[in-house]
Amino acid sequence: MEEEHGITSLFEYFEAYDVFQQANDPNEFRDYVASIEYDLGLLFQVAPVADQDIVLVSLNPGLQQNMSPSIFEGTREFARRWPYEDDLEALAQTIARNLDGYLTSATGFKRILPRLHSELDIISSPNEIPYENWIHTETVAPNEPNVLSEMYFTRVYKFPTYGKGPLTTDDMAFGRRTLQNELQTLLDPQLYVCTGMDAWQAIHDLFIERGYEIKPRNESTLIRDSFKFYEEGGAKGGLYEVPEADSWILTTKHGSYPVNTDRLESNIRYLNAHL
Incomplete structure (x- = not known):
């Protein structure tokens, strides 16, 4: 163009x-x-941006500090580079299918999303749109609410795959900056759902850099660099309010892994009562 x-x-x-x-x-x-x-x-962009009230924040699933870029070359989980040469449509379809399966079937997300849908009043009532229809957008009429119209998913694939060797500290920092830029330029949500330490730290830093105070709620603890469970003094399973931004932050383990559902449900119920 x-x-x-x-x-x-x-x-x-x-x-x-x-x-x-x-x-x-x-x-x-x-x-x-x-x-x-x-x-x-x-x-x-795969997911639409339409000023959704909820943002699901995630970086690369299961990303480790020593992960080689070659892991992106055709693996089922990441599917970053496939041998389609210049067939952009085929590549886009592959990534879209991968993203759909990741968000609807991953160990953590298939526990997080149903609870958000059933408990939060800012999401369509389960009596209005059954969860299976809400999560599988192809089953819902174009003008009816669905997961993509009510939640914005941050782009998962943010890290470079050029060259050889493991991802560096600069690579990781680049991914976080990209995430922060995506959020601050496109969105003004009521709720950030952070899955994983990198997502939590990126959102934490974004608000602190703006000069906003992050207040722990529902017996949570506020420690940026500790992603242990909240009762151990960490941010895993936390709930935080940012009054100046009229926003909340809900934190869990990364969506690729099992989450503490009891704590998640407690935070969601508290959040729903105070939104």
Whole structure:
């Protein structure tokens, strides 16, 4: 689009393909998109961004400090690079299927998501949309609520796969900065659900850098660098309020692994009563 058509922004793309004319108020929509200055990268995100009230924050599943980039080359869990050459559609389908299975079938997420759906009033009532329909978006009519319209999933694949050798400290820091930039430029949610230590530390630092106070709730403890269970003085299984941002942070183990469901349920019930 950039080289052949001179299109460098979302505004120019909408203008070229008459998207504005499809809106109820074309001029208002055109002014809105022009004021935001989205770049073309947004066209290539798997999950939609629609100002959801809940953000599920996660970095690479099971990522270890000594993980070699080669692990991304065709493994079932990560599926970062597949031998499709220039077939972008086939590659996108593979990653989308991988992401869907990761969020709906991973050991932790298949315990986290149903509890959020059944307990939080800011999510559609289970009586309105059964969980199996809510989580499998293809079974829901386009205008009905579903997991993607009510929750935003941060992009999982953030780390470089070039060269040889293990991911470095700089690589890890790059991934965290990417996550922080994604959140602060696109979203203003009521709830951050952080799965894993890296997600928790990224969100913690984001609020601290803004000068906001993070307050522990429901007998949680607030320690950035300790991701032990809350009764051991850590942030695993924690609940925190950020009053100045009108936001909450719910923390659990990484979604790839079993979570403490009793503590998770307690935090969700407390959260729902105070939202």
